[in-house]
Amino acid sequence: MLSLENSDNRSVREKNRSQILQAIKMQKAVSRIDLANQIDLNPSTISRAVNDLEEMNLIQERKVGESSGGRRPVLLGINKSAYHIIGVDIGATKIIAVITDMQGNILEKDYYRIDYSQGDMVSISPELVLKSIATVLSKYQENESITTDRIIGIGVGAHGLVDRDRGKVIFAPNFGWRDIYLKERIEEEFDYKTVIDNDVRVMALGEYWFGSGQNCDSLICINAGYGIGSGMILNGRLYRGHRSLAGEIGHTTVTEDGPRCNCGDYGCLETVASGPAIAKMVRTRIKRGRKSQISDMVTDINKITGELVFQAASKGDDLSRQVLQEAGNYLGIGIANLVNIMDPELVLVGGGVSRAGDLIFTSLRQSVKNKTMEDPPPINPVKLGKETGAIGSSVLILEELFKAPESFLAKVRG
Numbered sequence: 001m002l003s004l005e006n007s008d009n010r011s012v013r014e015k016n017r018s019q020i021l022q023a024i025k026m027q028k029a030v031s032r033i034d035l036a037n038q039i040d041l042n043p044s045t046i047s048r049a050v051n052d053l054e055e056m057n058l059i060q061e062r063k064v065g066e067s068s069g070g071r072r073p074v075l076l077g078i079n080k081s082a083y084h085i086i087g088v089d090i091g092a093t094k095i096i097a098v099i100t101d102m103q104g105n106i107l108e109k110d111y112y113r114i115d116y117s118q119g120d121m122v123s124i125s126p127e128l129v130l131k132s133i134a135t136v137l138s139k140y141q142e143n144e145s146i147t148t149d150r151i152i153g154i155g156v157g158a159h160g161l162v163d164r165d166r167g168k169v170i171f172a173p174n175f176g177w178r179d180i181y182l183k184e185r186i187e188e189e190f191d192y193k194t195v196i197d198n199d200v201r202v203m204a205l206g207e208y209w210f211g212s213g214q215n216c217d218s219l220i221c222i223n224a225g226y227g228i229g230s231g232m233i234l235n236g237r238l239y240r241g242h243r244s245l246a247g248e249i250g251h252t253t254v255t256e257d258g259p260r261c262n263c264g265d266y267g268c269l270e271t272v273a274s275g276p277a278i279a280k281m282v283r284t285r286i287k288r289g290r291k292s293q294i295s296d297m298v299t300d301i302n303k304i305t306g307e308l309v310f311q312a313a314s315k316g317d318d319l320s321r322q323v324l325q326e327a328g329n330y331l332g333i334g335i336a337n338l339v340n341i342m343d344p345e346l347v348l349v350g351g352g353v354s355r356a357g358d359l360i361f362t363s364l365r366q367s368v369k370n371k372t373m374e375d376p377p378p379i380n381p382v383k384l385g386k387e388t389g390a391i392g393s394s395v396l397i398l399e400e401l402f403k404a405p406e407s408f409l410a411k412v413r414g
C-alpha cells in the first residue's frame with residue numbers, strides 16, 4: 001500500500017525532475033557542475049533526478065566543446081528524438097498540422113487552406129481538423145526512418161474562446177462553432193492525449209519555447225491576420241485571465257468613429273489593421289476613384305485580398321503602401337497600449353499582416369515609439385513564421401510532460 005509519505009516523496013521527486021528538465025531545456029546543453037550551481041538543491045538530489053531523466057530517455061549526454069583544463073566536459077541536453085508531438089493550428093482560414101520532435105523541429109506537415117476570395121464555400125469544421133491530423137499522421141507513418149510510435153499527444157490551438165479544462169471551443173466567431181467538445185472528438189478518433197487552447201496563446205508559447213522569445217520571461221505575441229489577437233507570457237507563464245478572455249487586443253478601440261466590427265462595436269483594431277480590413281480599405285478607395293496598379297492585377301476588385309495589397313505595395317503601388325502604413329500605425333496604437341500596461345521585454349508580431357515586413361513594421365514601430373513614455377521594447381516578426389501556432393500547440397503537450405515527466409509518461413505510454 002502506498003503510504004502518504006511515499007506519495008509525497010514521489011511528488012517531490014517529480015518536482016525536482018521538472019526543475020532540472022526546464023533548466024536543461026533553457027540552456028540547450030549544460031554540465032552537471034553548472035546545473036548544481038544554478039539549482040538550489042543538494043548535489044545528490046540533482047544527481048538522482050538527472051539519472052531518473054536519463055532513464056526516462058528525456059535527456060542525454062553530449063560531448064561538446066573543450067574545457068580549459070583540456071578534458072572535454074560532459075554536457076546534458078534534451079534528447080530531441082525521444083518523443084514526438086502532433087501540433088495543430090486552427091485559424092480562421094487554415095489548418096496547419098505538424099509533427100514535431102522535443103525541440104520544436106517539424107518532421108511532417110499538412111497545410112489546409114480556405115480561400116474565400118476565390119469562392120471557396122467550405123468553412124473550418126471539426127471533421128476537417130480530424131482529416132488534417134489523419135493526413136499528417138499517415139505521412140509520418142510512411143516515413144521509414146520512424147520505426148516506433150513515439151507520439152505522446154496532440155496539442156491544438158483553436159481560434160476563438162477556448163475552455164482548456166473542459167477541452168471545449170466555447171465560441172469561434174469566424175466559423176460559427178459553439179460549444180464544440182474538440183478534445184473529446186480528437187481523443188476518440190486517435191487515442192492520444194489531447195490538450196486544446198486558444199490559437200494566439202499557443203503562438204506566444206511557441207516563441208517562448210523555441211522562437212525568439214526564449215529566456216524572455218515577459219513577452220507579448222500579436223497575431224495580425226484574418227483577425228487580430230494577442231498572447232502574453234508574464235513572469236514565465238502564459239496569462240489567460242479570469243475567464244480565459246485575456247489578450248483580445250483586436251477588439252480594443254483605436255478609432256472611435258471607425259468601421260463597424262464583427263463584435264458589434266465600432267473602430268476596433270481589427271476593423272483597420274487585419275488582412276480583410278486592409279483589403280477593404282484599398283477596395284473602397286478604388287471605388288471612390290483612386291488610381292492603383294492593383295486594379296490591373298485582378299479581374300474583379302472584390303477579389304482584392306490583403307496578400308495582393310502586399311504584392312502591389314512591394315511593386316511600389318502608392319495606394320497599397322499608404323494603406324499598409326495606416327494599418328501599421330493602428331497596430332502600433334494597439335501595441336503601445338499593451339506595452340504601457342504590461343511593460344514587456346519583447347513584442348513579437350505574427351500572422352499574414354506581419355509578412356508585409358517593413359511595409360508594416362516601419363510605421364508600426366514609429367507609432368509605438370510616439371505613444372510610449374520610455375523607449376519601447378524591440379518589436380520583431382515571429383521567428384517560427386507560419387508554423388508558430390502549430391509548433392506552439394505541440395508545446396501544450398511538452399508543458400505537461402515537463403511538469404511531471406514520470407506520471408505523464410506513465411499515463412500516455414501505459
Ligand SMILES: [Zn+2]
Pocket residue numbers: 250251252261262263264265268270
Ligand atoms: Zn470588435
